[in-house]
Every structure is written in structure tokens, then in C-alpha cells.
Amino acid sequence: MSKKPNPPKKPPKRIGKKLLAWYHANKRDMPWRQTKDPYCILLSEFMLQQTQVDTVIPYYHHFLEAFPTVHHLARAPQDKVLKTWEGLGYYARARNLHKAAKAISLQYDGTVPDTYDELQALPGFGPYTTAAVLSIAYNKDHAVLDGNVIRVLTRLLNIHDDVTQNAVKKQLWELAESLLAKGQAGDYNQAVMELGATVCTPKSPNCQDCPLVTSCDAHQAGTQASLPVKAKKKPRPHHMLGAGIVWHKNKVLITQRPENGLLGGLWEFPAGTQEADETLQETCSRGIKEAVGIDIQIQDRFRTVKHAFTHFSITIHAFQCHYKNGKAQALSCDTFAWVSLVELSDYAFSRTSRKLADFLQQNAQNDLFIK
DNA sequence: AACCCGTGGGT
């Protein structure tokens, strides 16, 4: 079998009119569809990367309240940006958005650029987001290719090539461009994505509701359920973590993760990843020693939290501890802080760390109630 | 090119 994708030469489909008519009659109401402000469009596109509409909506409102214009965002401290993004995931998006806002504010006087080269050069603007902002905010003729469009196009033309291959992706980009309804790129792009999200769904697509069903090669062949074809993903390892809730003078120790990498810039309770022949208590003590250089005394087991990331999963065993000796310093962490339970609400935590923080605050509430 | 980067919902 050849590894090269099948030639893409198929008769061009004329789907623009049907798709646009369907879209105007069936499009969902979304907050970013009620504005033409390029900053708002840009924000929505960053948040929508690998994230579903229903998840984004509350974050979108919250973020615009905190940062109403690109200038507000540009002059905000990163900690506040991350706090506003807390829980949405893929935090590099927030860091890149912040950097892009600074560039737009300073280099473009707050006006979002309207050319492909200028926009694509900004942090966080890949081929999808660049084309999406240009077409939706400025109605420029650039096609988008995302998970929805890939699904719609591979089914429309019954394409069985592995869409994780770059060569296949390149063909799909060219196909998307060839199908674009010029002059109506913003609506057209949103129409294809809307179709993929609501009708041409991954599992059991609603072909009976599809405006393109008579043009769909996969429906004709009955192969829509097995498209698109994707290479299988690798298995996810599991890790055990020992984390410490370290008390000293009625305050708790929290550490800030390094700027780049997993959960970059977020705060957490210091922890270690369990190694062979190590108890979780030993892991916890070692992790704290490596993070801030202090020795602690472990008291009670506090809570256990499980979490699945994209490429691995973890179980965090958290222990109540108290400070023993040593001068705290930022070693493997970027910074550290001793904070009261109330102050835990001011810091940006990952989901798992936030769960632990919530448990601590609830316990304090319960203790107060009992007394 | 292959891997890294979060979280929630669906099946």
C-alpha cells in the first residue's frame, strides 16, 4: 500500500448556497455572533480552540467583563489573566492571547490587523485562528479547517485517508479553499463548522437533517460513520502524586509552576511524582524539598483526587503537613507564597488543585459552624 | 513528524 494520499481530483461540489441558507435558518445564538468587534471575535476563537461552545460561553462573558478592550488586556498582569482563564484549560492560550494583546495594543494602536501575514505572526495565531478572525471579523476570503470541517469534507467526498497525516491535511486545506463561498467567507466558514457541530456529528450523524445529503458521497456509500479515518492514539500512562498541604503560622504553602510547560504559571500545592520503591509520604516530602527546599512533618491523609490529562492521568494523594525547618526558596517552582485559606481564592489553580483548595475552605467553614 | 498542552461531555 502506498503511503501517499489518494489524489484529491474529484468533481467540485457546489454547496455554498444550500449551506448558507441552512445556516441562516438554523444557526445557534452565540454571544460573539452579536458583535463585529474584532477583539471579541479574536477572544472567542482563542477560547474555542479544542473547546466546545457551551464551555466557552460563561468564560467569554467573564473575560470581557475583566478586560473590555484589547488595551485593558494588554496592561493587565499575567496573574490576573490566568485567574480569569482558570479552569478553561490549555493555559498557553491565555499566555499567548495576553502577548498578542500587548502587540496589538502597542504596535497596532489597538486595532486587530486585517492581513494574513500580520495576524499569523502574533502569538497563538495558527492557520485556523488567523483564517477564522480574518473571515468572521473582516469578511476576508480565507477558508478554515478545524475538526468540524475535516469531518464534513471527508464525508462529503468520501475521503478515507488518515487525516492525522500532514499531507492529507494539506489537501483538505486546499479543498476547503476551493469550496469557500467568496464574499461570504465569515458566514460560510461558520456554516460548515455549525453543520459539523450539530448535524454531521462524530457519532450517529443526523443525515436526515443535512442540507447536503444529496451531495454527500459518504452517505451514498454508507460510510459516514467510519469517517474521518484517524491513526490510533498512544495509551496514556498513570502517575501517583504525593502533595502536601503545608501549614505554618496558620498559613498554607502554595507554589507557582514554571512559565512554560504543563499548567504553566498556575499555582498548586507542592507535590512529587511517585518513583519506584517510594511511599507516597516519601514522595510528598521529597516533592516539597525539591520545590522550596524545606523539611516538613506529615500528619494526616487529607484527600485523594483523580484527574485525566490528554496524555496521562494522575491520582493525587494530599497530606496535611506542618513546617519543620529550612528557609523556603523558589527551587523547582517559579515562586511560592504562604497564604490564608481566604486568600486561596485569589490565585489561579488547575482544576485538581482548586478541588483541594475548595475542600480546605469547606472544612474551615464546617469547623466554624460546629463551634 | 511526533509530541506536548486541560478540561468536560458523550458513548
Added chain:
DNA sequence: TACCCAAGGGT
């Protein structure tokens, strides 16, 4: 339960 998937980008 254990996958898959989501309006992707960076390295």
C-alpha cells in the same frame, strides 16, 4: 471503565 472528541498552536 475507557475511550473519543472538541471553532488548534507551539516546538
